Amino acid sequence: MQKQPTPTDAEGVTDGSCQRYTILLPGIPVSSTRGALGWSTVALIETGGLRILFDTGSYGDRSLLIERLQALSLDPQALDAVFISHLHYDHCQNIDLFADIPLFVSEREHRYVLEGEYRERRDPYVPAATILSLKDRFKTVLDGSELFPNVKVVALPGHTPGQAGLFLSREKILLAGDGVKNAWEFANRMAPPAFFSEAAALSNYDWVMANATEIVPGHDRPFRLQADGTPAYLTPAAEVTLNLFPGPGLEPKAVRLF
Numbered sequence: 001m002q003k004q005p006t007p008t009d010a011e012g013v014t015d016g017s018c019q020r021y022t023i024l025l026p027g028i029p030v031s032s033t034r035g036a037l038g039w040s041t042v043a044l045i046e047t048g049g050l051r052i053l054f055d056t057g058s059y060g061d062r063s064l065l066i067e068r069l070q071a072l073s074l075d076p077q078a079l080d081a082v083f084i085s086h087l088h089y090d091h092c093q094n095i096d097l098f099a100d101i102p103l104f105v106s107e108r109e110h111r112y113v114l115e116g117e118y119r120e121r122r123d124p125y126v127p128a129a130t131i132l133s134l135k136d137r138f139k140t141v142l143d144g145s146e147l148f149p150n151v152k153v154v155a156l157p158g159h160t161p162g163q164a165g166l167f168l169s170r171e172k173i174l175l176a177g178d179g180v181k182n183a184w185e186f187a188n189r190m191a192p193p194a195f196f197s198e199a200a201a202l203s204n205y206d207w208v209m210a211n212a213t214e215i216v217p218g219h220d221r222p223f224r225l226q227a228d229g230t231p232a233y234l235t236p237a238a239e240v241t242l243n244l245f246p247g248p249g250l251e252p253k254a255v256r257l258f
């Protein structure tokens with residue numbers, strides 16, 4: 001009989017106890033001169049018999065996300081919840097795949113989009129048409145509330161006003177979204193691009209240092225904080241290859257990142 005894939009078979013990280021997460025799509029710390037690439041982390045949290053999807057990636061992630069869910073024999077409708085860290089296109093664009101399950105976002109982020117504040121702040125990354133068409137599906141949550149037992153909502157404002165993470169409090173694991181975008185920014189105390197407040201974004205790092213031992217960034221692989229506070233990656237870099245087609249008569253080139 002063929003072995004059923006387990007969450008840890010898919011680039012997963014597990015802490016070996018009852019709260020764990022699996023990286024479905026790895027966040028990639030990269031930017032480009034040809035616009036944002038938006039390769040964000042999509043993770044599956046398993047806790048107390050519940051399965052929560054953390055973020056859904058961007059539209060370019062859609063087929064790969066479907067593939068990864070299928071590889072784990074996971075029906076999108078069988079999940080218990082989807083939590084969206086913030087309403088940028090690279091984190092929330094596939095929410096419509098999860099039609100009948102609770103969809104959580106912070107109350108502040110929901111207002112940021114529905115009341116049009118994102119326009120005043122000149123934030124170009126909000127896919128407003130998608131969000132407005134699904135606006136009644138969102139259930140809003142407040143900073144500090146327990147989404148489920150031992151799964152706490154943590155406000156990490158700065159990048160956007162309502163950006164929030166989930167803290168697996170038993171294991172002190174923080175799924176940070178773009179509250180911690182990548183290990184380089186975190187180690188160098190650089191804020192992510194701030195549509196709300198750079199100072200707030202930086203003060204989130206203090207909360208993270210004081211409370212979390214393991215961090216899953218919005219656009220990087222998971223890391224642990226060492227005793228001196230510096231990050232140490234928990235997994236090898238994800239393999240990403242760019243296939244370039246330089247022109248007719250020229251050999252295509254494969255360029256591997258990292």
Ligand SMILES: [Zn+2]
Nearest residue numbers: 040090178218
């Ligand atoms: Zn992002």
